[in-house]
Amino acid sequence: MLFRLLRRSLLFAVLTITSQVGGLVYLIYYPLGRRIAGKVKNAWLSRLTRLAIFSGLMLLTSLVIVPPLARQFGRVPLPLSANSEHPLRPGSWFFVVANRHYVKSPLADLLKETANQLALKYSGAELLYLDAGFPFFTGFPLLPHLSHDDGEKADLAFVYRKGDSPQWQTSLATLLGYGFYTGPRGEEFDMPERCASQGYWQYDLLGKMAFKHPDYTFDEAANTYLIRTLVRDKRVRKVFIEPHLKTRLGLSERAKVRFHGCRAVRHDDHIHVEL
Ligand SMILES: [Zn+2]
Structure with a gap:
């Protein structure tokens, strides 16, 4: 349990440091990822599905959501x-x-x-x-x-x-x-x-x-x-x-x-x- 929490915190930090909003996207994705992990029994299929969903969310955020919001910050x-x-x-x-x-x-x-x-x-x-x-x-x-x-x-x-x-x-x-x-x-x-x-x-x-x-x-x-x-x-x-x-x-x-x-x-x- 502690190891899992540490791993998630590290991932959140790395995504935030690398892309500023990646950690936030991870928090939004997380409940969905847990549900997929519970439903898809094949470990590799589960991992691939979760990776695809997180990548899709990240792309959507970076290409569609962030640009208009950034203008409010003068960027x-x-x-x-x-x-x-x-x-x-x-x-x-x-x-x-x-x-x-x-x-x-x-x-x-x-x-x-x-x-x-x-x-x-x-x-x-x-x-x-x-x-x-x-x-x-x-x-x-x-x-x-x-x-x-x-x-x-x-x-x-x-x-x-x-x-x-x-x-x-x-x-x-x-x-x-x-x-x-x-x-x-x-x-x-x-x-x-x-x-x-x-x-x-x-x-x-x-x-x-x-x-x-x-x-x-x-x-x-x-x-x-x-x-x-x-x-x-x-x-x-x-x-x-x-x-x-x-x-x-x-x-x-x-x-x-x-x-x-x-x-x-x-x-x-x-x-x-x-x-
Ligand atoms: Zn430089």
């Missing part, structure tokens, strides 16, 4: 798919189902406009967003990104080509877009090395955990254009990338492009932008 969802007006879409459906794609309207507008400008300059390129923010409350952090708690921050994938070809990659380099590093080379300043030597073991942790797809070529010209477009905009206060990329992309004079500190994680796998 809007980023687009679910790219179109010709705003070639901006989630890098993974996880961000959408887990309600991690909410921002304030000015940031949504900025990202759509930026995606549009990127596609105008680089035909066929799309902007993929990663973790942004939760739909409700200011001060509720989107772990592990402690600063993503007010609808004014979002992470973006860098732009990659397929190997040596002119074609754009249309999916993320890792499952959730984090951990595929475009590291320092030659004489470039090696901040990951410095952070590691100071004991910040988490700094390149994602790179050790992530399964990486080969064949992703970092497009310097397109990424430079993307970051310049972001920092030119008056709404943007800060953009975080690794120091060696700031130098490599010729952005040294751009005060808004900053280093995020060794307490965070590497930013040569994604761009952090904030208003």
